Amino acid sequence: MPHHLGQAASCKLASPAASSYALRAKLRPALRLPRTSPYLCPVQQLENSLKTALQAAAQAVFGVEIPAASLTLQPTRKEFAGSFTLVTFALTKVLGKGPEQIGQALGEWLQANEPRVSGFNVLKGFLNLEIADAEWLAVFEQLRAQPATAPVATDGPQNVVVEYSSPNTNKPLHLGHLRNNFLGYSVAEILKATGATVTKANLVNDRGIHICKSMIAYQHFGQGETPQSAGLKGDHLAGKYYVLFEKHYREEIRQLEAEGVTNEVAKKSAPLMAEAQQMLQAWEAGDPEVKALWSLMNGWVYEGFDATYKNIGVDFDKFYYESGTYLLGKERVEEGLEKGVFFKKENGSVWVDLQAEGLDEKLLLRADGTSVYITQDLGTAELKYQDFGYDSSIYVIADEQNYHMQVLQATLKKLGKPYADAIHHLSYGMVDLPSGKMKSREGTVVDADELVRDVVAAAKAATLEKGKTEGLSDAELEELYHMLGLGALKYYLLKVDPKKRMLFNPEESVNLEGDTGPFIQYSHSRTAAVRRKAVELGVDETADWASVTELHSADSELIQELARYPAVVAEAAKNLSPAVVAQYAYDLARNYNRFYAKVPIFAETDLAKRNLRLALSARTGEQLKAAFGLLGIQVPERM
RNA sequence: GGUUGUGUAGCUCAAUUGGAUAGAGCAUCUGACUACGAAUCAGAAGGUUUAAGGUUCGACUCCUUACACGACCA
Numbered sequence: 001m002p003h004h005l006g007q008a009a010s011c012k013l014a015s016p017a018a019s020s021y022a023l024r025a026k027l028r029p030a031l032r033l034p035r036t037s038p039y040l041c042p043v044q045q046l047e048n049s050l051k052t053a054l055q056a057a058a059q060a061v062f063g064v065e066i067p068a069a070s071l072t073l074q075p076t077r078k079e080f081a082g083s084f085t086l087v088t089f090a091l092t093k094v095l096g097k098g099p100e101q102i103g104q105a106l107g108e109w110l111q112a113n114e115p116r117v118s119g120f121n122v123l124k125g126f127l128n129l130e131i132a133d134a135e136w137l138a139v140f141e142q143l144r145a146q147p148a149t150a151p152v153a154t155d156g157p158q159n160v161v162v163e164y165s166s167p168n169t170n171k172p173l174h175l176g177h178l179r180n181n182f183l184g185y186s187v188a189e190i191l192k193a194t195g196a197t198v199t200k201a202n203l204v205n206d207r208g209i210h211i212c213k214s215m216i217a218y219q220h221f222g223q224g225e226t227p228q229s230a231g232l233k234g235d236h237l238a239g240k241y242y243v244l245f246e247k248h249y250r251e252e253i254r255q256l257e258a259e260g261v262t263n264e265v266a267k268k269s270a271p272l273m274a275e276a277q278q279m280l281q282a283w284e285a286g287d288p289e290v291k292a293l294w295s296l297m298n299g300w301v302y303e304g305f306d307a308t309y310k311n312i313g314v315d316f317d318k319f320y321y322e323s324g325t326y327l328l329g330k331e332r333v334e335e336g337l338e339k340g341v342f343f344k345k346e347n348g349s350v351w352v353d354l355q356a357e358g359l360d361e362k363l364l365l366r367a368d369g370t371s372v373y374i375t376q377d378l379g380t381a382e383l384k385y386q387d388f389g390y391d392s393s394i395y396v397i398a399d400e401q402n403y404h405m406q407v408l409q410a411t412l413k414k415l416g417k418p419y420a421d422a423i424h425h426l427s428y429g430m431v432d433l434p435s436g437k438m439k440s441r442e443g444t445v446v447d448a449d450e451l452v453r454d455v456v457a458a459a460k461a462a463t464l465e466k467g468k469t470e471g472l473s474d475a476e477l478e479e480l481y482h483m484l485g486l487g488a489l490k491y492y493l494l495k496v497d498p499k500k501r502m503l504f505n506p507e508e509s510v511n512l513e514g515d516t517g518p519f520i521q522y523s524h525s526r527t528a529a530v531r532r533k534a535v536e537l538g539v540d541e542t543a544d545w546a547s548v549t550e551l552h553s554a555d556s557e558l559i560q561e562l563a564r565y566p567a568v569v570a571e572a573a574k575n576l577s578p579a580v581v582a583q584y585a586y587d588l589a590r591n592y593n594r595f596y597a598k599v600p601i602f603a604e605t606d607l608a609k610r611n612l613r614l615a616l617s618a619r620t621g622e623q624l625k626a627a628f629g630l631l632g633i634q635v636p637e638r639m
Numbered sequence: 640g641g642u643u644g645u646g647u648a649g650c651u652c653a654a655u656u657g658g659a660u661a662g663a664g665c666a667u668c669u670g671a672c673u674a675c676g677a678a679u680c681a682g683a684a685g686g687u688u689u690a691a692g693g694u695u696c697g698a699c700u701c702c703u704u705a706c707a708c709g710a711c712c713a
Contacts, residue, residue: 079659092696501710512678513678597680
């Protein structure tokens with residue numbers, strides 16, 4: 001490993017040399033391991049027991065056995081009475097009756113024989129079931145038996161590598177990288193919440209023509225400038241020279257064209273580009289002077305990245321560097337030739353034919369023996385498997401590389417790699433601006449560091465305006481502004497389905513009302529205020545509510561929302577979608593605020609009810625914190 | 640040209656994977672702070688789900704065709 005990215009680079013999962021792939025393959029013939037049975041959340045358990053009761057009802061009333069799979073139970077829509085709805089259309093054929101008739105008959109039987117069902121109503125083909133308050137109290141008890149952060153067992157993968165961020169070292173991070181970083185971090189945390197072992201990996205693209213461009217420009221115009229002397233973060237300094245290269249390079253092309261050279265030839269023959277190409281060759285040949293400059297500039301960049309990563313709150317367990325892996329793929333190419341799944345053309349270049357897979361012929365190694373992108377990807381995939389023996393390897397990469405990732409997976413399959421099926425491309429859409437696409441050449445790229453500064457400043461201004469932070473120290477205030485600014489930004493980027501292209505509106509991103517991160521952070525700080533007040537009033541925290549028999553609808557609705565959290569985590573993990581968690585956090589916060597406005601807590605005269613509501617409020621706070629933790633967003637005690 | 644993704648209120652996003660009258664937020668309008676925190680809550684208005692067919696008890700969701708925008712591959 002040629003470099004270290006500061007503290008973030010602590011590779012606690014560094015692989016022991018003994019863990020060879022061959023050994024692991026023997027130990028692990030199948031990628032999917034047998035699992036403990038998935039954990040069902042209280043709501044799912046209730047649904048299952050309702051299904052069993054419905055089967056019994058069908059048996060008793062119609063004398064027909066219904067498979068559980070044909071019973072579709074869903075949450076009742078808000079405008080109707082009830083909590084669960086059975087769609088009876090699907091049963092008309094099996095039971096030989098009309099949908100209303102079925103609903104009525106099943107409902108009557110349940111109300112008479114199933115104590116959990118306190119009432120029902122039928123509308124067309126929908127049977128709405130009302131659940132007894134005692135059952136909701138039991139559900140809440142069951143939920144509370146586990147802490148909000150308890151792992152949710154699923155039948156998903158248990159040993160996962162999530163590769164994300166993977167920046168180029170010639171310029172600082174921008175808005176697009178932020179979506180990538182937030183997604184990668186969050187998906188890793190969500191998978192951890194299912195009990196999986198997760199390794200966050202970063203494959204740093206530290207070699208190639210792009211960094212040579214920065215280096216050439218630095219040699220020409222740098223005059224020994226350093227991040228310290230320039231007062232610039234290292235990544236921004238490298239970016240400055242990359243821009244300078246492009247500027248002078250364009251100028252050279254223009255001059256050549258003025259002399260009558262065609263654009264195509266000018267691009268290739270411009271002196272600066274020739275120098276950059278030469279430098280790349282010198283680098284590959286190990287030229288000590290070039291390597292020294294490369295180390296120096298990359299070192300600056302890593303310091304800059306390290307600061308940004310720290311600032312935005314993402315981390316990594318393992319760094320890979322292309323300078324260390326780019327040659328590895330050639331072995332895989334040899335392997336493919338030996339196995340006869342790759343072929344050589346007359347000029348010596350190596351290809352794989354993927355037409356049977358609906359793809360194309362793909363170049364794997366150039367005629368001169370130099371590698372292309374996919375060559376190193378083949379090598380890195382193998383290396384990652386040697387290091388971690390994963391049963392799932394997730395690549396967080398923008399959807400412009402969909403084809404590339406398909407080719408990678410298909411090629412690994414051709415090679416007969418057991419881990420080929422474990423590869424998963426988490427493909428996310430690009431981020432657009434109101435002005436259109438981000439284009440680095442047109443200078444419309446939103447810089448990550450600058451953006452973070454802006455959102456934090458906006459959070460600060462709004463917080464000062466509210467003026468509710470009396471008693472916080474200056475340091476605590478700075479922390480709060482940062483928490484709120486980043487909360488707004490992360491939530492904004494994560495609430496959208498990853499696979500969809502999205503629009504970044506700077507004004508909306510710093511908004512803190514409605515469907516925003518700060519709204520949910522505010523809701524959490526409300527639960528914290530309730531807790532403080534309870535302590536202030538000397539309410540016994542262990543006080544129970546055993547005598548409560550009747551609930552307000554706001555109570556039971558909040559319980560129902562709270563109790564589906566484990567199912568939400570499982571779904572988010574299955575779909576690799578932080579948006580599912582974000583949506584849930586918003587729903588829970590809204591539910592809580594409604595509860596807060598509708599029913600009294602401290603003014604409640606029935607002390608058992610008051611105790612229940614305190615417990616509901618506390619649990620809401622824990623789950624908002626847990627859910628936001630999965631998104632990489634912190635929540636404040638007051639704001 | 641080939642492959643592929645997307646298209647939902649003025650704008651940004653949802654829709655339990657085929658279920659009820661398609662839901663939220665922003666913006667607009669109206670109400671609620673000497674209530675436990677108004678970064679909140681309650682309400683109004685806003686839709687031929689790009690278009691046309693098809694599949695069935697039922698379609699934003701599945702199929703076909705067209706259109707628009709994007710990405711990738713020559």
